Amino acid sequence: MIELFASDTPNGKKISIMLEEIKFPYKVTSINLTKGEQFKEEFKQISPFSKIPVIKDKGNNKSVFGSGAILIYLAEKSKKFYNKENKLDIDQWLMAQMGLIGPMIGQYHSFYRFNKGKSKYGEERYFKITKDLYKNLDDRLSVSKFLACDDYTIADIATWPWIARHEWHDIGLKKYNNLCKWYNIISERDAVVKGYNFMGAGDIPKS
Numbered sequence: 001m002i003e004l005f006a007s008d009t010p011n012g013k014k015i016s017i018m019l020e021e022i023k024f025p026y027k028v029t030s031i032n033l034t035k036g037e038q039f040k041e042e043f044k045q046i047s048p049f050s051k052i053p054v055i056k057d058k059g060n061n062k063s064v065f066g067s068g069a070i071l072i073y074l075a076e077k078s079k080k081f082y083n084k085e086n087k088l089d090i091d092q093w094l095m096a097q098m099g100l101i102g103p104m105i106g107q108y109h110s111f112y113r114f115n116k117g118k119s120k121y122g123e124e125r126y127f128k129i130t131k132d133l134y135k136n137l138d139d140r141l142s143v144s145k146f147l148a149c150d151d152y153t154i155a156d157i158a159t160w161p162w163i164a165r166h167e168w169h170d171i172g173l174k175k176y177n178n179l180c181k182w183y184n185i186i187s188e189r190d191a192v193v194k195g196y197n198f199m200g201a202g203d204i205p206k207s
Helices: 010-022 067-078 084-114 120-140 154-163 177-187 190-196
Strands: 002-006 026-030 054-057 062-065
Touching (some): 010 067, 062 067, 067 084, 067 154, 120 177, 154 177, 177 190
Parallel strands (some): 002 026
Antiparallel strands (some): 002 054, 054 062
């Protein structure tokens, strides 16, 4: 049994989608970020930077923090979505999500979605970066069915929830044919639909 400590964010959805994909039994413990539950001492003991998500693997009494590390851990444990032949490419695209796609789009959410009008510079900067990321991903997907290779991997699982908020971005997902096709293929997977709604709020991926 895996216990998933998370909130209803792209990083939380990465892990719920992965757990649904590999069909591991799990339970969700909600961490309310608006109430500061991530700063409680008991949570900091398993998440030293007070960030979600975290998992506890009841089978071996291990905890893992950091969504990228969790995806690798679950992939290696299940032997799925992390094939040896493409491991280097998977690692590169996973790290691109962790170090660039997630943080930069997250900043755009902060300035444009949650604090609109407070910083024109911030909104314009992160709009441009997010638009460039859409183009980068679209270019990659013009030569590869999925991000790392022609197989669906944890790199796709990590990236997809950030693009799933495309309506927030006002960039126009449908302008990017390859990215849009990739997004729609993944959004139709049963595990993705179920994992996306892991908090039971009725979330449905939008095309």
